[in-house]
Amino acid sequence: MKELTGIPASQGVAIGKAFLYVDDVFSQIPRYFLSKDELDAEWNRFREAVIAAEVEVRELRDRAQREMGEDQAKIFEAHLLMLADEDLQEQIQHRLHASQFNIEWVLWEISRELTQKLSASTDPYLKERAVDIYDVSRRLLHQLLSIKKLSLSDIQEEVILVTHNLLPSDALTMNKRWVKGIVMDMGGNTSHTAILARAFEIPAVLGLSTATREINDGELLIVDGTAGKVLVSPGVHMLERYKKVTLQLKKISEELQQLRDLPAETKDGHRVSLKVNIEVPEEAELVHRYGAEGIGLYRSEFLFLTPGQSADEEEQYHAYIKVVETMEGKPVTIRTLDVGGDKIIPDLQSTEEKNPLLGWRAIRFCLAHRELFKNQLRALLRCSVHGNLRIMFPMISGIEEFETALEVVEEAKRECQKKGAPYSEDIQIGAMIEIPSAAMTADILARRAAFFSIGTNDLVQYSLAADRGNERVAYLAQPFHPAVLRFIKQTIDAAHQAGIPAAMCGELAGNVRATALLLGLGLDEFSMSGSSIPLVKQIIRGTTKRDCETLATQALACSSYVEVNRLVNDWMKEHFPNLS
Ligand code: PEP
Ligand code: MG
DSSP: OEEEEOEEEEOSEEEEEEEEEOOOGGGOOOOOBOOGGGHHHHHHHHHHHHHHHHHHHHHHHHHHHHHTOHHHHHHHHHHHHHHHOHHHHHHHHHHHHHHOBOHHHHHHHHHHHHHHHHHTOSOHHHHHHHHHHHHHHHHHHHHHTTOOOOOGGGOOSOEEEEESOOOHHHHHHSOTTTEEEEEESSOOTTSHHHHHHHHTTOOEEEOOSSHHHHOOTTOEEEEETTTTEEEESOOHHHHHHHHHHHHHHHHHHHHHGGGTTSOOBOTTSOBOEEEEEESSGGGGGHHHHTTOSSEEEEETTHHHHSTTOOOOHHHHHHHHHHHHHHTTTOOEEEEOOOOBTTBOOTTTOOOOOSSGGGSSOHHHHHHHSHHHHHHHHHHHHHHGGGSOEEEEESSOOSHHHHHHHHHHHHHHHHHHHHHTOOOOTTOEEEEEEOSHHHHHTHHHHTTTOSOEEEOHHHHHHHHTTOOTTOGGGGGGOOTTSHHHHHHHHHHHHHHHHHTOOEEEOSGGGGOTTTHHHHHHHTOOEEEEOGGGHHHHHHHHHTSOHHHHHHHHHHHHTOSSHHHHHHHHHHHHHHHOTTTO
């Protein structure tokens, strides 16, 4: 038996066979010699691949034109031109004959030479063409190698998914019924794959670095998502032990279900609101399953991330209506499109950025794509008359950005009026506080925002300059760092001074070790993955606001996250010995 240790990203235990998922076409290029009389057939193979790729790209271009406008469609126009480029084809044909290597190898060599040359250019236009060449040659290689981009939606038996890095779009399309566990080389605790794994209640261990090299396809695995361990080819005793653990976990969660209909109220009568974070409309029913008060964060970008699914105004409207109606009057906070960073819209954001996490993300992307933004805002506004809906903007860096976004809402309202579409005039619009500059100026933002929601995943990432998806710097991402605690306090205080509520929808809101501290800091609303609600509620109901305030004062006086961790652990041991 081999034991691998990584980051515990989604709780629970899964036992099953490894399904090794490696989709890196560039590392699988075959290389072999051909005889002279095989060259014509090889060239024909290439021509067929070009024709098939053209069909794909045309479809993408048409979709981009329909949903995103001319600028995006132009990217695919450029790809079509590249596929039809006679000089390039001549060069490839010439190399095929001169080298007599198979066409995949020839194509790979030429595209590598071209991308290297273009990337080295100082002209930004030429630099960008390197990305196009990469994209087009990848598409051709998929065709030539008949790689049907192995689809995770096709999995038909219980497996543990073992992969280097799962993009959020892959995680969305995987067949959740059969994927029992996730094991990944990359990723941190607040990466979007981790968030999705928790949302889907799939045990996951991330940041293992070498899992795909150490685990073979079909090997038996135990994934302990609570301890962050993966046991490869475990013996009979270990299997028995883990089967017992699984039964115990089931029993505990059944017991906690008894809290379902009780309020999240401390022993001294202080009540807060517990809500659920969702990524897809189907998750909305978790609110009822776990007795939550509504949805505190609907990550609307996942509508756009699902490959093959378009999201024009009507489609969004129907998705939002579905969520709002499932809520039966309970509040729903929908966050506008937060793409970029690690959430790339397949086919539409093909420009590579050097620092995507500091780049064209979220509200920045939306303000630069007004039509796309207004499509979403109109869908949301129209939906506002069907239920209790709030809108929230992600990645707000300061008042200018927030006010510009509000102006776009006004424009969208005027457009609704013109079309005779009713909307709720007093719809509340809030700001996510997830960039240090926003936390520092929360008092200014509070003059215009109807509420705040603290996004600790990004707030921690940006305060400590530690990429949330990079396992090498995961040790730095400490939500109990004094800097983060001060930002949280400052945001909550500013909200309360302005008379608006302070919510939190980052992962810290569902962390039981943080519950008392956040209560003590005055947080009004905690939004988290559904499965975290019962334990958080147990803590809230088992403590007093006064005790929590003392804890918060002590935590704010600490000089390091190590000290805060120790303080919180001691507090948990004293107040909730069975949970620590
Ligand atoms: C956050 O940053 O804490 C957050 C809730 O948003 P996301 O995780 O989607 O970036
Ligand atoms: Mg965020």
